[in-house]
Amino acid sequence: MTDNNVAAKATKRKTGGDTMEDLEAVNLAADWSDISQGLRKDLGHQLHSQWIKPIQVGGLCRETGTLDLYLPTEFSANWVQDRFADRLSLAWKIARSEVRNVRIQVHPGRRKLPDINLSDGRRPANDSNDTSMIAIGAANIGDAGFTSSVGLDPSLTFASFVTGETNILGCNAAQRMSATEQPQFSPLYLKAATGQGKTHLLHAIGHAYLGAHPRARIFYCSAERFMVEFVQALKANQMIEFKGRLRSFDLLLVDDIQFIIGKASAQEELLYTIDALLAENKRLIFAADRAPQALDGVEPRLLSRLSMGLVADIAPADIELRRKILESKLTRFAPLEVPEDVIEFLARTITRNVRELVGGLNKLIAYAQLTGQEVSLSLAEDQLTDILSANRRRITIDEIQRTVCQFYRIDRSEMSSKRRARAVVRPRQVAMYLSKVLTPRSYPEIGRKFGGRDHSTVIHAVRLIEDLRQRDADMDGDVRSLLRQLES
Numbered sequence: 001m002t003d004n005n006v007a008a009k010a011t012k013r014k015t016g017g018d019t020m021e022d023l024e025a026v027n028l029a030a031d032w033s034d035i036s037q038g039l040r041k042d043l044g045h046q047l048h049s050q051w052i053k054p055i056q057v058g059g060l061c062r063e064t065g066t067l068d069l070y071l072p073t074e075f076s077a078n079w080v081q082d083r084f085a086d087r088l089s090l091a092w093k094i095a096r097s098e099v100r101n102v103r104i105q106v107h108p109g110r111r112k113l114p115d116i117n118l119s120d121g122r123r124p125a126n127d128s129n130d131t132s133m134i135a136i137g138a139a140n141i142g143d144a145g146f147t148s149s150v151g152l153d154p155s156l157t158f159a160s161f162v163t164g165e166t167n168i169l170g171c172n173a174a175q176r177m178s179a180t181e182q183p184q185f186s187p188l189y190l191k192a193a194t195g196q197g198k199t200h201l202l203h204a205i206g207h208a209y210l211g212a213h214p215r216a217r218i219f220y221c222s223a224e225r226f227m228v229e230f231v232q233a234l235k236a237n238q239m240i241e242f243k244g245r246l247r248s249f250d251l252l253l254v255d256d257i258q259f260i261i262g263k264a265s266a267q268e269e270l271l272y273t274i275d276a277l278l279a280e281n282k283r284l285i286f287a288a289d290r291a292p293q294a295l296d297g298v299e300p301r302l303l304s305r306l307s308m309g310l311v312a313d314i315a316p317a318d319i320e321l322r323r324k325i326l327e328s329k330l331t332r333f334a335p336l337e338v339p340e341d342v343i344e345f346l347a348r349t350i351t352r353n354v355r356e357l358v359g360g361l362n363k364l365i366a367y368a369q370l371t372g373q374e375v376s377l378s379l380a381e382d383q384l385t386d387i388l389s390a391n392r393r394r395i396t397i398d399e400i401q402r403t404v405c406q407f408y409r410i411d412r413s414e415m416s417s418k419r420r421a422r423a424v425v426r427p428r429q430v431a432m433y434l435s436k437v438l439t440p441r442s443y444p445e446i447g448r449k450f451g452g453r454d455h456s457t458v459i460h461a462v463r464l465i466e467d468l469r470q471r472d473a474d475m476d477g478d479v480r481s482l483l484r485q486l487e488s
Contacts, residue, residue: 024060028057028060028067029057031092031095031096032055032057034095035088035091035092035095036048036052036053036055038091039052039084039087039088039091040052041356041386041387042087042440043440044194044195044353044355045195045355047256050222050224050225051076051079051080051083051084051224052080052084054071054072054076055069055070055071055080056069056070056071056107057069057070058070060096060098060099062098064100064101065098065099065100065101066100066101066102066103067092067099067101067102067103068103068105069088069102069103069104069105070105070106070107070108071104071105071106071107072106072107073106073228074106075227075228075231076228077104077105077106079224080104081104082443083442085102085104086433086436086437086462086466087437088102088104089101089102089466090437100470152203152206152207152218152220153203154207156199156200156203156204156207157203157204157207157208158171158174158175158178158204158207158208160200160328161197161200161201161204162321162324162325162328163321164317164318164320164321164324165318165320165321166314166315166316166317166318166321167192167196167197167314167315167317167321169312169313169314170190170192170197170198170201170312170313170314171201173185173188173190173310173312174188174190174201174202174204174205174285174312175208177205177209177283177285178204178205178206178207178208178209178212179208179212180212180213182281183283185309185310186278186281186282186283186284186309187274187278187283187284187285187286187305187306187308187309188283188284188285188286188309188310188312189257189285189286189287189288189292189306189307189309189310189311189312190202190285190286190287190288190312190314191287191288191289191290191291191311191312191313191314192287192289192313192314192315193289193316193353194289194353194355195352195353195354195355195356196314196315196316196317196353196354197314197354198255198287198288198314199255199287201287201314202220202253202255202285202287203220205251205253205285206218206220206251206253209250209251209283213250216250216251217248217249217250217251218249218250218251218253219246219249219251219252219253220253220254220255221253221254221255222254222255222256222259223254223255223256223257223258223259223260224256224259226254226260226266226270227259227260227266229242230242230265230266230269231266234265242269243269243272243273246269246273247273247276247277249277249282250282250283251282251283251284251285252273252277252282252283252284252285253285254270254284254285254286254287255286255287256287256288256289257286257287257288257295257306258288258289258290258295258296260295260298260302264299267298267299267302268299268302270302271299271301271302271305274302274305275305284309286306291307291311291313292306292307292311293307296442296444296445297444316351316352316353317353317354317357319347319348322346322347322350322351322354322357323343323344323347325354325357325358326343326346326347326357326358326361327343329358329361329362330343330361333365336365336368336369336375337375338361338365338375339375339376339377341377342364342375342376342377342380345377345380345381346360346361346364346380349388350384350387350388352394356387359387360384360387363383363384363387364379364380364383364384367379367383395438395439395486396439397435397439397441397446397449398449399486400431400434400435400438400439400486401415401431401449403482403485403486404427404430404431404434404482405427407427407478407481407482407485408423408426408427408430410423410424410427414427414428415428415431415449415450415451416450416451416452417451418451428450428461429461429464429465430465430478430479430482431450432446432450432457432458432461432462432465433461433462433465433466433479434479434482434483434486435449435458436458436462438483438486442455443455443456443458443459444458446458465479
C-alpha cells in the first residue's frame with residue numbers, strides 16, 4: 001500500500017468512513033459466523049436454532065478481554081450460560097486470542113415482541129388457504145408477551161419420510177396417531193438420537209392429523225419452549241389462561257422432552273395437562289433422545305405418564321436405509337448425475353445421523369453446481385473433510401479419563417474415588433473439564449461417570465480449570481497437550 005493510500009485510509013476514518021469500532025464489529029461478526037456454523041454441526045439443527053442462533057455479539061473490552069454475548073430473555077441467557085458457556089468460551093478463545101472471558105446476558109435494549117395469538121386454532125386473516133400454519137406455529141399459550149416462531153414445516157410429511165428396518169415401528173406408530181380412528185395407545189413416545197427423524201415424524205403427524213381433522217387445534221413446541229411460556233405466564237399472573245388454552249388442544253406435540261428439567265411446577269403443569277387431555281381422548285406425542293426412564297431431573301409421576309403408552313425406538317439408520325435416503329434426495333437435483341460410487345461412499349462413511357448425511361449430499365452438490373465441476377469421489381473426499389472427520393472420530397468420557405490418567409500417571413480408579421489428595425483431585429477436575437468441552441454430555445451425565453458426583457461438582461471443576469488456564473501457564477500447557485492427544 002502506498003503512502004497516499006495510507007493517508008486516504010486515515011482520512012476516511014476521520015471523515016465518517018469505517019471507524020476502528022466498525023471494523024472490529026465486522027470482524028467479530030465474521031468470527032461469530034464461523035463459530036456458529038461449527039456449533040451447529042456439533043449440536044444439531046434443533047439445539048442450534050433454539051439457543052445459539054438468537055445470540056447477538058456485543059462489544060469486546062480490550063482491557064479485560066471480556067466479550068459480551070446477548071440473548072433476548074433472562075431464561076435463554078441462563079440456559080445458554082449453564083449448558084454452552086464453556087463451549088462458547090473455548091471457541092472464541094481459539095478464534096481470537098485477545099478474548100479471555102465470555103459474558104452471557106440479556107440484551108440491554110431488547111424490545112418486547114408483539115403478541116401473535118393463534119392458540120385457539122384460528123388461522124391468520126391472510127392465510128385462509130394455508131393449513132400448515134393452523135398449528136400454533138406462531139402461538140402464545142399464556143398471552144404473557146412471549147411469541148414462539150416454531151411452526152409445522154411443510155416439507156416434513158409422511159410422504160417425504162424414508163422408511164427402513166430401523167425406523168418402521170416409529171413411522172407406523174406415528175401414522176396411527178394421525179389417523180381418523182382413535183389409536184389404541186396414547187401417548188406415543190418417540191425415542192431417537194439426534195438427526196434420526198423423530199422431529200420429522202412429529203411434523204408429519206401434525207400435517208396428517210390436519211388432513212383428517214381440518215378444524216383441529218394443534219400445539220407443537222419443544223420442551224424448552226413450554227417451560228419458557230410457563231414461566232412467562234407465571235410472572236404475568238396468567239396461569240388460568242395458560243392452563244385453559246393448553247388443555248383446549250386436540251393434538252399435543254412436544255419435542256426434545258429431555259429438556260423438561262428444573263422447575264418442578266412446570267413439570268407438574270405438564271403432568272396435569274397430560275391427564276386432562278388423556279381423559280378427553282386427546283392425542284399426545286412426545287419425542288426425546290433417550291428413553292423415559294433415562295431422563296434427568298424428571299419427576300417419577302411424569303415419567304410414568306410419558307411411558308404409559310407406546311415407546312417407539314428409532315434406531316440409527318443402517319447402510320441400506322442411508323442409501324435409500326440419499327437416492328430419495330437425488331430426485332430434487334435432476335438432471336444432475338451423482339455416480340453410484342459417491343452414493344456408496346457417503347452411505348458407508350457418514351454414519352452418525354441422517355441429518356449429517358443429507359447435509360453432506362447437499363453441500364457436495366451445491367459446490368459442484370457453483371463451481372461447474374462434476375460430482376466425483378475425489379470431490380466428495382476434498383469438500384466433506386469436516387463431516388467425514390467428525391464421523392470417524394468421536395471422543396468419549398472413558399477415553400478422556402484414560403488419557404488423563406496416563407498423562408498424570410495415576411490409577412484409572414481415581415477418577416471415581418473419594419480421595420481428596422491434590423495429586424488426584426486436579427487430574428480429576430481436568431478430566432471433568434475436558435469431558436464438558438469435548439463431548440455433548442450434560443453436567444449430571446458427566447458427574448455419573450465420575451463416581452456418581454453431583455452436577456455442581458462438575459460445574460465447579462469446569463470453572464476452576466478454565467480460571468487456572470488463564471492464570472497458570474503450566475496448567476494451560478497440560479490442557480493443550482491433552483487436547484492434542486485426544487483430538488489427534
